[in-house]
Amino acid sequence: MSKDNGTMRRIPETSIRRLPAYLRALFRVGADRITSDTLGQAAGYSSEQVRKDLAYFGAFGTRGVGYDVVMLRDEIRRILRLDQGVRAVVVGAGRLGTALVRYTDESARDVTIAAVVDVNPSVVGTRMGQLTVEAMDHLEQIVAERNIGMGVITVPAQAAMAVCERLVGAGVRAILNFAPATLTVADPTVVIQQIDLTLEMQALAYFAHSAERVGQ
Amino acid sequence: MSKDNGTMRRIPETSIRRLPAYLRALFRVGADRITSDTLGQAAGYSSEQVRKDLAYFGAFGTRGVGYDVVMLRDEIRRILRLDQGVRAVVVGAGRLGTALVRYTDESARDVTIAAVVDVNPSVVGTRMGQLTVEAMDHLEQIVAERNIGMGVITVPAQAAMAVCERLVGAGVRAILNFAPATLTVADPTVVIQQIDLTLEMQALAYFAHSAERVGQ
DNA sequence: ATCTGTGAACGCATTCACAGCT
C-alpha cells in the first residue's frame, strides 16, 4: 500500500548492514580516491559485493577510476540518514550502559547518545561524560523533548520487555537490545536488533572446536 | 582431506548460530516437554526452522509429542561442545571488559571467563568479581596453563590487531572482537566474530527511518 | 588499460507440504 517508489528495486537488508563498515573504512583511508577492491579489503568484503551494494543506491563511481572518498562518504551517510543525525537514549546505567555512553569513534559521530536513564535512584544524578543519569520516570518526556529515535536497552533480562514497551510507547523507531531476552514488538515499523553476548560466545565455542570451519 | 564423517550432511552455519537461542529458551521453560512450535516462539524462530535445525544432528523428538526439555538441552550442549566447558580470556579491563566479566546467565554458565588481562599497570591487580586483573605480559602463559580456547578483545581499535595476533600465537581457537576494527587471521582454523556496536547503531538508523521495513 | 555497473548463474537457507510415528 505505502510502497516507497516505483523506480526503486528491492534492497537486501544485508547490503544496508555492510554500508556502515564501508563508511568506517572511508573515514580511515588516507587518499581521496578509492577502488571497490581497496574499499572491500579494508571493510572485509569482496569488490563485487562493494559495487553491488553501492549500485543499489546509484552510480557513485567513475569507470576506470574508482570512487571519490569524500563524495562516497557523504552518499553513504545520506543513505543511512546519518546526515540528519540520530539521537539515542541508553536505558540502564550499569557497566555496559556506561561503556556505550563513553564509546567514541569518528565514523560514528552521527549517532549521538542524548540521554542515559536508570531506575535506581542512587545512580540518578551521576555524571557520565557529557551526560547526567536521569530518572527512568522521565523516559517518555525525554524521548519526546529531545527528538530521540533510538533506544538502547542495557538492563537485566527481566526488566527488558517492560523497558522495550515503554520505549515504543514513547515513540522510539529503533531498539538495540543487549539484555539476554528475546524482545518482540507488535508495531512492525519499529525495528529491534538483538546483540546477545552469551549467545555469540556459545556459537563460537562450536566453531572453535571444528577445525574444518573457516571463519568469515 | 580431513572431512569429518561420511554420514554427516553439511550443516548451515546459520543453524549453529540459532542453537544457543534454543538452549536459553530451554533453560527458561517451566515444563519437561516442549514442541517445536513453543520452542520456536520462545527463541524467535518458526517451528519448521527449529525442527530442521535439530534434525541436522539427529532425531531428538517424539512424533505426536515433542521434545524432552532436559534431554534436548543436553544434546544442544553436547553439539556446541559446551558440555566440556569453554574457557575464555578477556583482554582489556575497561568498562566493556568489566561488564563482560560480571555478566552471568544460567544458560551461559558453560562458558567461563578464566582470566582478565590489561596492559595498564595501574589496573593490574584490581579485583573483578572472582578474578584479579593480570598483566598483559603473561597472556601466553595464562592461555597455555589454564587451557583457554577463546579470547575476547575489548581494547581500543589501534591495539586490537596486535592483541589478536598474540592470542592466535598463544593458541586460542576463537576470538570475539569488540574493537571497532576489522581483524584478519592467516590461520583459517581460527574463528573470528566481530561485534561492532557503532556499526549496528548506524544500520539501525536506516531501518528506523524506513517505515516499510519490518524488523526481524 | 582500468575499474565500474549489472544481468545471469549459482548456491545456500527458509518455507512448504506431507509422509511417518506414537
Added chain:
DNA sequence: AGCTGTGAATGCGTTCACAGAT
C-alpha cells in the same frame, strides 16, 4: 489427532562474467 522429520519448492544473496565508460 498431533507433532516430528524431511524431500521439494521457493526465495534471497553472492559470485561470475562481461559490456560500458573513461
